[in-house]
Amino acid sequence: MVLKCCKVFFLIFLILSSCSPKFHFSEISYVQDFILDSYKINKGKKEILSLMKESFCEISKKDFEIQKYKLEEDDVLNISIFHPIRKDLEEKIQKLSDLNFFQIKNGKINIPNFDEIFILGLQIEEVAHLITSKFTDEIKNVKVFVNLKKSKEKTVEIVGLIHGIHKIDEKTTIFDILSKIGLPPNCDLFKSCIIRDNKKLLIDFVKLLKEGDMNENILLRDSDKIFIPGDGESKIFVMGEVSKQSLINMPLGTITLKEAILKAGGFLHSSNTNSIQIIRTAFFNPKIYNINFSDIIALPDRAILLIPGDIIYVAATPITDWNRFVNDILPSFALFDSTFNGVKNLRFIINE
Structure with missing residues (x-):
């Protein structure tokens, strides 16, 4: 089973490596930008999704x-009336209510001696007012009371x-x-x-x-x-000169850079800790932070935060040709993105 998965991963890698699109980025960001973005991350999910360049609908008041409830098809109303003289009419309407006569069909209810009344989508108060106006055309001093007896x-x-x-x-x-x-x-x-x-x-x-x-x-x-979703949906990938290249779960949406390195077993002796790359979002146009680990080691956790989809690459030697680095290494990230991105599961649920 493991061998089969490895073969699949390798084939995907070869296909992605041979694709013609090139990866581009506008500039390299440094520790100051990483710290500023970390403080944005502290504000919560909205800022994180913005950094991930994911769309969402904001909630409102x-x-x-x-x-207020709006009436729907097959709802059943309880209707009663009061009239100082027409007790017979009161009893008739009440008996019909007891028999669930006032059920909405094709958006309408039927009131004896009146045409069908369209009430679908109306509120209870609006229905009471509408029925009162119908009665008032024929009989004065009628009071109408309406409530919802049964609903979907x-x-x-x-x-x-x-x-x-x-x-x-x-x-x-x-x-x-x-x-x-x-x-x-x-x-x-x-x-x-x-x-x-x-x-x-x-x-x-x-x-x-x-x-x-x-x-x-x-x-x-x-x-x-x-x-x-399960706890494998939000991940980062640590690779390069670390003890164990790792996919790391982060079910709360954030993790510190120091914690990520620790979970990957720490740096190898061959690592160049002056050149840690954090690649973030926008697959064909990633934002890359170039971090010197000594610059952040004393910073508080809230200043060195990672977000889902981040890829941490620890180099062995300083990177001199950034365009070549990006185009050589990002096919691996495409594999990471296409294989482990849990948003695909959500697309089936929301019928996209």
Whole structure:
């Protein structure tokens, strides 16, 4: 099995190595830029996705507002009226309500002695006003009361590492559902997201669940999908003159450069720690930081942060021809990107 996988990887590498497109970059960035970008990373998922050049839909105030219910097909209404004299009419309407007579079909309900009334998409108060106006044309002093007797069940679907369908109401939040189902320890909170109308909403699950930031706790809507991937979705790749070239999981979306080097077993004696390259995003136009490890060794962790997709390359000798370096080494990164990028799983879920 291992041999088979290696053969596949090797074939992909050969194909990618022979591709005609060349890789270009505008300039080399140095430690100051790396530190500035690290402080952006500290702000959370929005800044990280911007650095990764990934698209997303930002949440708004409306995502925290309880929506007034709008009537849907097959909803059943309970309608009653009050009239100081026409008790017979009161009883008739009440009996029909008891028999579930006022069910929306083709967007309409049928009121005795009146034409069908189109109410699909209206709110309960609007329906009461509309029916009152119909009665008032024929009978004065009628008061109409309407409430929702039966409606379509609202649900959200959990996909990815865990699966399930859960009932919600207009007040159910993400935190309510996640507290109910309980997340496994091997999930990737950074790549977790809400999919609504085939779009990924920008929800920072790390801030919500690790920091208790309720500014991320939006209300769920019917047919939302909550994507919870496994912990292999967010990774960095450490290669070059280290003890063990490694793919390193980072389920919270960040890891420090020092921690990444440590997880890769540390530097080899042949390594040139004055020339550590961090290649970030934009496959055909990457941003490359050239870092001297001695410049960052005393810096706080928040100043030396990596993000998913970063590739750390520890050179053996100083790099003099950057264009040649990029074009020689990035086919390996294409292999890393095409083989391990978990976003592909998400594309099937959101029907892209």
